[in-house]
Amino acid sequence: MxxxxxxxxxxxxxxxxxxxxxxxxxxxxxxxxxxxxxxxxxxxxxxxxxxxxxxxxxxxxxxxxxxxxxxxxxxxxxxxxxxxxxxxxxxxxxxxxxxxxxxxxxxxxxxxxxxDMDMLAKKKKEIILLNKEIGKNFKRAYRFLGSAKCIHDDWSNLNYETLDSNKISNLLENLKNNIFKTDKIGYGNERHLFATAITPDGIITYADSLSSDFKKKYVLNGGPGFGKTDILKFIGSCGQKKGYFIEYMHDPFVPERIEHIFIPEVSTCIITNNEINQANYTGIDYNLLDYTKFNLSTNKLDDIKYNSELFYNLVNKGISLIHNAHVLHDELEAYYIKAMDxxxxxxxxxxxxxxxxxxx
Structure with missing residues (x-):
């Protein structure tokens, strides 16, 4: 635990x-x-x-x-x-x-x-204007992140077509057998949160501290399309069927995907080094490039380079707009702080x- x-x-x-x-x-x-x-x-x-x-x-x-x-x-x-x-x-x-x-x-x-509501009422116009501007910045940020998702899908598809399904199946079986030595009674509970977020200060992650006291740490290395979420969902589902509580940490960019899972009852976690967190976690490492059936052609590699550059440009623009919203929010807070007892x-x-x- x-x-x-x-x-x-x-x-x-x-x-x-x-x-x-x-x-x-x-x-x-x-x-x-x-x-x-x-x-x-x-x-x-x-x-x-x-x-x-x-x-x-x-x-x-x-x-x-x-x-x-x-x-x-x-x-x-x-x-x-x-x-x-x-x-x-x-x-x-x-x-x-x-x-x-x-x-x-x-x-x-x-x-x-x-x-002091009377003090705030005197600043009604300024407060309404700031709230509108904050909302506009978030809407724009989400448009850029949404655009980055389209590029990310293309990048992901290029990598996905290289995967060797037999090698991945063997990896899944090995992980399952190594992690779950015994079955428990009943179906395990689950919890869903984020360890990483896209913030005004850039990408921030707490996965390092969250995983620090786990005795066994598996690390999946690979960019988009290498099946990390499929692996994590499979292991999580297996664990729950065997009665274990699974804590799912979701991808901060595409929230339906999984970034990490924590299985406290066996002091085991599977965490990922990916294109969002750009982390360098170490443990029992699996480089998912080793689970491909062929190398990409030069043309495809050029496409991936193009996609990744465009992706990070769009994400960084989104981050800058979230930062703008944060600056405006600080201005808004100032009115309320003055009115606080x-x-x-x-x-x-x-x-x-x-x-x-x-x-x-």
Whole structure:
């Protein structure tokens, strides 16, 4: 089992399909003792509140998951106190979270109670204009990421046609037999999140720290089209059929694809070095170029070079627009920070701590 007392993840991402959310997997309703959905405008201290509560319970020895915002990785979109099954989630746009089972499981916490509404009303035009500009930048960013997906598909297809299905089948069987020595009873649960995100600061990944205490680490090396997702889905599905809990980390660019899987009960993970994270993880390495039946022709290699250059240009343009949105968001936050009574925010923090300590 994993012994990490602090985990960092992304519950949502800026993808080629727009904003994509896995918020429901931070803490499922059936497992939760309490989920607080935090409302309030930008700059109302939602992230600061979560950081303080995370630090408070961390000092008590609990495992804390910090769920970072893909549009501002220094901010939090959620925290989970694992052993207590309690969570706080940012319930504002674009990842609107509302109570599913009000009172029984979740409730709203309104940081807006600390705002001077009259002060904000005087800045109505500026706030509306900034919100519109932020929205335009995100829309443009998602158009560029969507365009990059078309190029990525072509790049992927060129590689895929070289794969040797027999070699891949042998790899799948070897991995399955090496990882799952025994069967458990029942069907294993699953969880879906992101370890990597496309952010205003570029591509950020937490896979290194997430995988740091796993005893066995398999690493798949290869660009698009080499079947990494198929391998990960196959192993994950096998594990669940054998009764194991599987944590799926999704590709931040194409969220239906899988980037890594974690199997804590056997202290095993399969992680990928790919064209998005451009990481250099080491472990039991599998270079997927070794699982091809022929080398690409010079013409095809030229096509791949062209595709990759165009792909990174489009992705980088998307990142620059997300960065623009972040700069504008900081301007927007400034209006709210000026209108905040932080003594009220401190009172909210004290009440939340008392509320959550009841679950110890």
């Amino acid at each position: 994993s012994t990490l007392k602090e985990r960092h993840l992304f519950p949502g991402g800026n993808t080629s399909k727009g904003f994509y959310s896995f918020y429901r997997y931070v803490l499922p309703q059936d497992d939760a003792k309490r989920i607080l959905c935090i409302k309030g405008g930008p700059g109302t201290g939602k992230s600061q509140l979560m950081k303080k509560i995370g630090a408070h319970f961390s000092q008590k020895g609990y495992t804390i998951e910090y769920h970072h915002c893909s549009s501002d990785p220094n901010s939090l979109d959620g925290i989970l106190v694992k052993e207590l099954n309690i969570a706080l989630l940012d319930g504002t746009s674009p990842h609107i979270v509302d109570p599913i089972n009000p009172g029984a499981v979740d409730e709203i916490l309104n940081m807006g109670d600390a705002l 932080f003594s009220v925010a401190d009172d909210i923090y004290d009440k939340v701590i008392k509320k959550l300590e009841k679950y110890e």
